Amino acid sequence: MNLHIHRYRCALIVVVALTVAGCATTPLTSLDPVKQAPPLDRALEERILALNPASVSDQDVQGVLAKGPAPRIMLLHGGIYPVHLVMNSFGEFLVGMGYPEAMIRDPGSGDWSYSPYSSTARLAGILAWHYERDGVRPMIIGHSQGGLYAVRILKELAGQYSDRIAIWNPLTDAAENRTTVIDPLTGRERPVVGLSAAYASALGAGGWALVLPNQWENFANLRRIPDTVDEFTGYFIGLDFFALSFPGNPLDSRYENNGTANVRNVVLPAAYNHVTVPVTHDLPHDVQTRNRINAYVPGRDAEPEDRTSDVAGGVTWAADVWYSIKKHWVLEAQRLIRARRATLQR
Known part of the structure; x- marks a missing residue:
């Protein structure tokens, strides 16, 4: 009798083990990623939800935001070696201001920024890979040729170049055999085409770089921003011979939306140096x-001492970008928390 009981128990253990194993191999499409993701501490969630996206202090960043979810930031550098080092500097600036380093550097290579000589389909696929895992939409920041590519990535996501985009795994630096993601907010499968970024910006984009084959674009469509981003800011240096930004140039058009994106155009001091503006790590x-950077609000007139010290350090540009990053960091974290709570209440 005891032997039969022992065998029964063993069989039961095997059945349970097989059942658990079967659950472990359930296809991703049957899971609800928002519900499966480990929840934040309830008190931290409440503190994040209480933040005002338009007014985020240094204390808010260090004590609240840095402890919760953060969007992937894709930095795009210019195309001439070693100009990538200036975006490395900006990445260090962001970390110095409190942004998680792991959400900036490529998880495979460890690089701070991406090259404009990669394909926009690859970069869009990388962003989709991160979104599926992070649950918060990414941000894209480009400088010079990288600024042109920031816009092209948005157009890639909008399906202007292809109706399919493969997921690109940055750990293996290879495309996956799928063109859809499981949306982390809904648990439903959806195509990569149509995914959006929370924020994107381009600094000194245009000019001579447009003659390069990887940047060829219809001039009529060059600075039209699609709906695949919530907010876009285009930065122009008052006198920029690299980007051919100067008074009277008919080709130096401003960015405009192609639908619903909130588009801003910001003219930076003419004394700015096109190459070194992102050198901000100090x-x-x-x-x-x-x-001053943390207190910055777009549209506020700079004080005289701000204008003087700004020229060497790119303070206005860094402050304006940081303001937008903080704003959308809050909005995306709040969006994820609300989605998680709604899912748990089903």
Whole structure:
């Protein structure tokens, strides 16, 4: 009798083990990623939900946002070696201001930024890979040729170049055999085409770089921003011979939306240097400059001392970008928390 009981128990254990194993290999499409993701501490969620996206302090970043979900930031550098180093500097600036380094650097190579000589389909596929895992939409920041590519990635996501985009795994640097993701907010399968970014910007994009084959674009469509981003900011230097931005140039048109995207155009001081504007890694370590950057609000007139010290350090550009990053960091974290709560209440 005891032997029969022992065999029964063993059989039961095997059945349970097989059942668990079967559950473990359930296709991704049957899972609800939002519900499966480990929840944040309820108190932290409440603190994130209480944040005002338009007014995020240094304390909010360090004490609240940095402890929760953060969007992937894709930095895109210019095309001439070693100009990628200036975007490395900007990546270090973001980390110095409190942004998680792991959400900037490529998880496979460890690089701070991506090249404009890659394909936009690959870069869009990488963003989709991250979105599926992070649950928060990415942000894209480009400089020079990288700025042109930031816009092209948005158009790629809008399906302007192809009606399918393969997921690209940055860990293996290879395309996956699928063109859909499981949306982390709904648990439903959807195509990569149509995914959107929370925020994107382009600094000094245009000019001589447009003659390169990887940047050929219809001039009529060059600076029209599709609906695959919530907010886009185009930065122009008042006198920029690299981007051919100067008064009277008929080809130096401003960005405009092609639908619903919120598009801003910002003209930076003419004394800015096109190449070195993103060299900002030292700014967070000066207390006065850090406070000015964190207090910055778009549209506020710069004070005389701001204009003087800004020329060497790109303070206005860095502050404007940081303001938008903080804003959309809050909005995306709040969006994810609300989606999780709605799913758990089903």
